[in-house]
Amino acid sequence: xxxxxxxxxxxxxxxxxxxxxxxxxxxxxxxxxxxxxxxxxxxxxxxxxxxxxxxxxxxxxxxxxxxxxxxxxxxxxxxxxxxxxxxxxxxxxxxxxxxxxxxxxxxxxxxxxxxxxxxxxxxxxxxxxxxxxxxxxxxxxxxxxxxxxxxxxxxxxxxxxxxxxxxxxxxxxxxxxxxxxxxxxxxxxxxxxxxxxxxxxxxxxxxxxxxxxxxxxxxxxxxxxxxxxxxxxxxxxxxxxxxxxxxxxxxxxxxxxxxxxxxxxxxxxxxxxxxxxxxxxxxxxxxxxxxxxxxxxxxxxxxxxxxxxxxxxxxxxxxxxxxxxxxxxxxxxxxxxxxxxxxxxxxxxxxxxxxxxxxxxxxxxxxxxxxxxxxxxxxxxxxxxxxxxxxxxxxxxx
Amino acid sequence: xxxxxxxxxxxxxxxxxxxxxxxxxxxxxxxxxxxxxxxxxxxxxxxxxxxxxxxxxxxxxxxxxxxxxxxxxxxxxxxxxxxxxxxxxxxxxxxxxxxxxxxxxxxxxxxxxxxxxxxxxxxxxxxxxxxxxxxxxxxxxxxxxxxxxxxxxxxxxxxxxxxxxxxxxxxxxxxxxxxxxxxxxxxxxxxxxxxxxxxxxxxxxxxxxxxxxxxxxxxxxxxxxxxxxxxxxxxxxxxxxxxxxxxxxxxxxxxxxxxxxxxxxxxxxxxxxxxxxxxxxxxxxxxxxxxxxxxxxx
Amino acid sequence: xxxxxxxxxxxxxxxxxxxxxxxxxxxxxxxxxxxxxxxxxxxxxxxxxxxxxxxxxxxxxxxxxxxxxxxxxxxxxxxxxxxxxxxxxxxxxxxxxxxxxxxxxxxxxxxxxxxxxxxxxxxxxxxxxxxxxxxxxxxxxxxxxxxxxxxxxxxxxxxxxxxxxxxxxxxxxxxxxxxxxxxxxxxxxxxxxxxxxxxxxxxxxxxxxxxxxxxxxxxxxxxxxxxxxxxxxxxxxxxxxxxxxxxxxxxxxxxxxxxxxxxxxxxxxxxxxxxxxxxxxxxxxxxxxxxxxxxxxxxx
Numbered sequence: 004x005x006x007x008x009x010x011x012x013x014x015x016x017x018x019x020x021x022x023x024x025x026x027x028x029x030x031x032x033x034x035x036x037x038x039x040x041x042x043x044x045x046x047x048x049x050x051x052x053x054x055x056x057x058x059x060x061x062x063x064x065x066x067x068x069x070x071x072x073x074x075x076x077x078x079x080x081x082x083x084x085x086x087x088x089x090x091x092x093x094x095x096x097x098x099x100x101x102x103x104x105x106x107x108x109x110x111x112x113x114x115x116x117x118x119x120x121x122x123x124x125x126x127x128x129x130x131x132x133x134x135x136x137x138x139x140x141x142x143x144x145x146x147x148x149x150x151x152x153x154x155x156x157x158x159x160x161x162x163x164x165x166x167x168x169x170x171x172x173x174x175x176x177x178x179x180x181x182x183x184x185x186x187x188x189x190x191x192x193x194x195x196x197x198x199x200x201x202x203x204x205x206x207x208x209x210x211x212x213x214x215x216x217x218x219x220x221x222x223x224x225x226x227x228x229x230x231x232x233x234x235x236x237x238x239x240x241x242x243x244x245x246x247x248x249x250x251x252x253x254x255x256x257x258x259x260x261x262x263x264x265x266x267x268x269x270x271x272x273x274x275x276x277x278x279x280x281x282x283x284x285x286x287x288x289x290x291x292x293x294x295x296x297x298x299x300x301x302x303x304x305x306x307x308x309x310x311x312x313x314x315x316x317x318x319x320x321x322x323x324x325x326x327x328x329x330x331x332x333x334x335x336x337x338x339x340x341x342x343x344x345x346x347x348x349x350x351x352x353x354x355x356x357x358x359x360x361x362x363x364x365x366x367x368x369x370x371x372x373x374x375x376x377x378x379x380x381x382x383x384x385x386x387x388x389x390x391x392x393x394x395x396x397x398x399x400x401x
Numbered sequence: 402x403x404x405x406x407x408x409x410x411x412x413x414x415x416x417x418x419x420x421x422x423x424x425x426x427x428x429x430x431x432x433x434x435x436x437x438x439x440x441x442x443x444x445x446x447x448x449x450x451x452x453x454x455x456x457x458x459x460x461x462x463x464x465x466x467x468x469x470x471x472x473x474x475x476x477x478x479x480x481x482x483x484x485x486x487x488x489x490x491x492x493x494x495x496x497x498x499x500x501x502x503x504x505x506x507x508x509x510x511x512x513x514x515x516x517x518x519x520x521x522x523x524x525x526x527x528x529x530x531x532x533x534x535x536x537x538x539x540x541x542x543x544x545x546x547x548x549x550x551x552x553x554x555x556x557x558x559x560x561x562x563x564x565x566x567x568x569x570x571x572x573x574x575x576x577x578x579x580x581x582x583x584x585x586x587x588x589x590x591x592x593x594x595x596x597x598x599x600x601x602x603x604x605x606x607x608x609x610x611x612x613x614x615x616x617x618x619x620x621x622x623x624x625x626x627x628x629x630x631x632x633x634x635x636x637x638x639x640x641x642x643x644x645x646x647x648x649x650x651x652x653x654x655x656x657x658x659x660x661x662x663x664x665x666x667x668x669x670x671x672x673x674x675x676x677x678x679x680x681x682x683x684x685x686x687x688x689x690x691x692x693x694x695x696x697x698x699x
Numbered sequence: 700x701x702x703x704x705x706x707x708x709x710x711x712x713x714x715x716x717x718x719x720x721x722x723x724x725x726x727x728x729x730x731x732x733x734x735x736x737x738x739x740x741x742x743x744x745x746x747x748x749x750x751x752x753x754x755x756x757x758x759x760x761x762x763x764x765x766x767x768x769x770x771x772x773x774x775x776x777x778x779x780x781x782x783x784x785x786x787x788x789x790x791x792x793x794x795x796x797x798x799x800x801x802x803x804x805x806x807x808x809x810x811x812x813x814x815x816x817x818x819x820x821x822x823x824x825x826x827x828x829x830x831x832x833x834x835x836x837x838x839x840x841x842x843x844x845x846x847x848x849x850x851x852x853x854x855x856x857x858x859x860x861x862x863x864x865x866x867x868x869x870x871x872x873x874x875x876x877x878x879x880x881x882x883x884x885x886x887x888x889x890x891x892x893x894x895x896x897x898x899x900x901x902x903x904x905x906x907x908x909x910x911x912x913x914x915x916x917x918x919x920x921x922x923x924x925x926x927x928x929x930x931x932x933x934x935x936x937x938x939x940x941x942x943x944x945x946x947x948x949x950x951x952x953x954x955x956x957x958x959x960x961x962x963x964x965x966x967x968x969x970x971x972x973x974x975x976x977x978x979x980x981x982x983x984x985x986x987x988x989x990x991x992x993x994x995x996x997x998x999x
Contacts, residue, residue: 126616188532674816
């Protein structure tokens with residue numbers, strides 16, 4: 004009999020049937036998403052520096068997904084991120100990467116932020132044989148350790164960096180240098196190479212001091228620098244120190260024509276905060292959208308600015324994006340097989356927004372060590388000559 | 402034998418776990434075992450004698466540092482026992498001035514001491530040009546796990562034995578009233594020193610194990626005061642008069658931590674703080690005390 | 700590198716030491732008030748300072764309020780928090796005979812819990828990212844000494860607090876009653892001092908000082924959820940070495956600590972500041988748990 008209950012049941016069954024047929028066909032057509040995991044310092048000491056990298060990752064994911072997904076040896080799959088906050092804590096990063104591999108069972112991994120975190124997760128990657136392209140890191144130590152599962156995109160390995168920096172300083176007629184830096188790893192490593200390099204270039208070291216990583220007041224230190232009257236200052240800084248140094252050097256009036264800050268000036272907020280007073284500051288970096296040798300550079304820059312309404316970080320965003328581009332190319336050729344991935348990464352020459360990249364061992368041998376300078380509130384590559392977009396200028400008074 | 406049965410059963414289960422090959426689960430159990438070992442050793446002085454320490458991490462850190470420094474030079478099965486010796490000697494060496502202080506001052510002294518050692522190690526590392534150290538080629542998870550199981554069992558046994566020994570009775574007398582204990586002939590200083598030294602021993606090896614497990618060493622991590630805080634809270638929640646207490650407390654905290662550490666680490670610590678307050682105020686004898694009261698009423 | 704002599708005679712360093720010392724003295728003052736009257740070992744003192752710092756930071760960033768004004772707000776808020784703690788939990792603990800017997804160690808553990816809770820609630824709400832802002836950061840120079848205006852302002856404010864407190868304790872009726880309470884609780888009760896009310900007042904005042912100093916300190920230091928620890932340690936050094944409940948002794952000790960730290964760092968390096976702080980702390984506890992300035996035994 005056609006009573007209400009049987010009608011409702013029939014309708015229900017009908018809908019269920021149609022729905023399952025439809026979803027069956029839909030699901031059957033779409034390949035499952037590919038899960039890429041990473042941790043990054045969303046909070047903590049380094050949090051002000053990491054958005055540059057996070058933006059690059061998200062930007063890459065969205066761009067790739069718009070084109071249909073990541074090409075895995077012929078099949079396109081949409082990217083899904085599994086992100087964690089390691090709170091600027093390397094030991095947390097270690098735990099998280101292990102969790103990503105053994106518990107979340109992700110397909111691929113991206114790197115965290117900063118040299119220390121990259122360093123810290125290396126044993127985990129080696130233990131599980133999981134290749135990861137490094138980004139915002141460089142360290143001579145890992146070269147010595149001969150690891151098989153991480154590669155460093157940044158060319159600025161500190162020994163090469165220091166030699167180039169000393170050369171540039173010498174060409175700028177620096178004769179008395181002040182070298183100050185944090186006690187954090189990257190700073191210490193740079194110092195270990197920079198001081199001898201400067202001395203070898205005939206530059207006298209007038210001030211050579213360290214400060215704790217959470218330093219809040221540099222006035223005493225800067226007074227000593229001012230008293231020593233150097234013509235070149237090298238601040239081996241992390242982002243927070245760069246901001247602190249700039250503010251206080253301006254206050255005390257340290258008017259030295261050559262001032263180099265390791266990490267910080269490439270963050271967009273830096274130029275926003277200090278405006279034209281930081282024209283002439285030099286920092287690490289080897290990318291500019293103005294470099295016409297690299298066809299991918301300008302389109303990336305334009306698309307990034309259109310989306311985020313501000314410039315990319317010329318160091319971190321670029322390095323992070325490059326690591327994604329390399330992963331993309333490698334996976335297209337090798338699929339997800341870890342051994343094949345390692346082989347491709349070791350042998351192929353990749354095309355990125357910063358030009359070609361080829362690895363020898365863990366190092367990027369093709370991109371040169373470079374330096375950027377703020378001129379008219381814009382960044383220009385001022386070293387080396389082969390890729391420079393403008394000549395270097397002395398810094399005027401604050 | 403019936404009292405020991407749950408322990409033996411538990412031991413069996415733990416021992417068989419690595420055979421399942423479930424890496425993540427083994428990792429969690431490993432963590433649990435290390436907390437058990439740390440809390441049991443903490444109980445020796447702080448639970449029995451009432452000298453509550455908020456700086457237990459100093460032994461853990463020193464042991465870990467020793468293992469890290471000798472990595473590549475000594476095999477782990479030598480460096481781990483040696484780490485125990487190092488921490489034991491360290492504890493005995495500082496016991497003379499440190500144990501003079503009592504009550505709440507002891508609590509903050511132990512905290513200050515741990516922080517002091519942390520900053521010294523940081524300065525030493527900085528001077529050596531080291532920031533974090535990598536440990537490549539560490540023993541497998543299963544090996545580390547069984548070592549942790551061994552140490553946790555050993556720590557539990559030591560606590561069990563001491564509790565029933567003269568030393569244990571003396572320590573408890575000290576907790577109730579130190580002057581009275583001295584008056585009736587308890588060798589107060591000697592007992593305290595032995596307890597302090599013993600409490601430092603196993604944490605040394607545990608520190609080494611954790612360093613090997615993380616395969617990455619950083620002074621701030623291995624001397625993290627949150628470790629001390631967790632041990633103390635673990636003991637207070639579990640109740641520290643009985644070997645079951647630290648096990649229960651550690652189990653409870655590990656479970657809580659597993660739910661929260663990846664996504665909401667601050668929430669985990671907030672809960673810990675709340676639990677500490679609640680237990681100090683309302684349930685000073687911990688879960689164990691609660692269980693004992695229930696058993697007594699039954 | 701600067702010479703030994705240059706360090707000793709540096710006016711810059713002298714001023715820095717004075718400022719740091721005054722800040723430590725003021726922080727210790729608050730802790731002394733709480734401990735002296737109620738025997739509560741507030742290891743969360745630094746966290747109340749941290750809360751004050753955040754009040755000032757958000758006050759300035761969101762509403763453009765001067766940190767000096769925020770300091771007052773911070774003081775009120777931390778006092779309110781103290782009151783909440785008192786009515787919510789502490790009063791019950793103080794009345795409960797079992798808890799009262801072991802009030803010192805118990806209060807310590809409770810405040811450890813409070814400390815962790817406050818740190819992590821802040822971390823959760825504000826994230827652990829260090830915060831800073833520019834207020835009155837123009838540098839003023841007098842001869843060879845330069846100092847930023849905000850540091851000078853904090854310095855003056857702290858001096859004012861210390862002096863005001865000392866005068867209050869010596870001259871006003873309430874102040875004298877508090878002094879009596881600190882010296883001998885039972886005797887004070889006998890002569891008619893309203894112990895409960897004064898204890899409550901001292902508690903709120905003590906915590907309020909922490910909040911106020913926090914607001915001042917936020918102008919020159921980075922504000923993070925974990926900034927409180929070193930201040931707690933400094934406060935404890937002050938009360939232990941200066942004599943528990945001895946407010947004037949505490950101020951002198953605070954200044955001394957400031958000098959030790961500033962000159963110690965100047966002779967070694969910035970990385971040593973924590974080693975010095977905790978080293979002095981450990982020594983103070985081991986060597987003179989009764990305090991350097993205690994003349995009379997404080998009767999409990």
